[in-house]
Amino acid sequence: MKNNHEFSREHLLFLKSQRRSTVFVNTMRMTILIAFLLIWELLARYSVIDSFLMSSPTRVASTIKNLIVADNLWIHVGTTLFETVAGFLIATALGTAVAVALWWSESLRKICEPYLIVLNSLPKIALGPIIIVWFGSGIKSIIFMAIIITVIVTVITMQNAFLSTDKGKIMLLKSMGATKLQILSKLVIPSSLKSFISCLKINVGMAWIGSIMGEYLTSRQGIGYLIVYGGQVFKLDLVMASTFILCLLAGAMYALVALLEKVLIKEK
DSSP: OOOGGGSOHHHHHHHHHHHHHHHHHHHHHHHHHHHHHHHHHHHHHTTSSOHHHHOOHHHHHHHHHHHHHTTOHHHHHHHHHHHHHHHHHHHHHHHHHHHHHHHHOHHHHHHHHHHHHHHHHSOGGGGHHHHHHHHOSSHHHHHHHHHHHHHHHHHHHHHHHHHTSOHHHHHHHHHTTOOHHHHIIIIIHHHTHHHHHHHHHHHHHHHHHHHHHHHHHSOSSSHHHHHHHHHHTTOHHHHHHHHHHHHHHHHHHHHHHHHHHHHHSOOO
16 A cells, blocks of 8 residues: 555645545535524524424424334335335346347337337326236335336436447457457446446436335325325325435435445546
């Protein structure tokens, strides 16, 4: 491992500047969050806003505590997390496989392209009643909803990434006798890694949208169910608490993808 004497003074100053920048950004993020929660609490406490309609941080915290005490929270969190992760993984794998097939066959790509555009523009919520009839009222329907919302985006994103591979490098490999499979594995997929990570980041949000949308339509447990139930019985504290939990879960899932990005794509 290199010690400080092996680095130039300019490089050490640059590293120090980077660390300061990181600390500053993280500090500002926390400051903005704390300020937002504090202002929200004060506005609710002094009746500037209606705490019944807008809730408050303390009421949200109390609602979450009650859910934990009642042993209900982890059931709902586990259900939604399972649906989302399952939809995320299946859609990502399926979408990437389809994108590979479309890259492999130009004729297939030309045939399927109009259908992909139509499916991508179709409001998936319109398929809700059909999905319920096909898969029943339960987890299968919700996972399928997450899949259909996520998979088309994956196909389009990865297909564009594969097609944007340097044509000169492809021709070079062909001139050296490389097969199509070798070109795919040695050039196309590695050069599309950054696009794949970006696709994963997009898919995190899409999968959460799909699972919550599915729970809106058909569910008796889950974060989406808590939001719908809270709205129906005017327990808006429950709605806000569920939304807060949803933000934490989505943020944690995004952080895992960001961690994967650091592992797979090392800065040069």
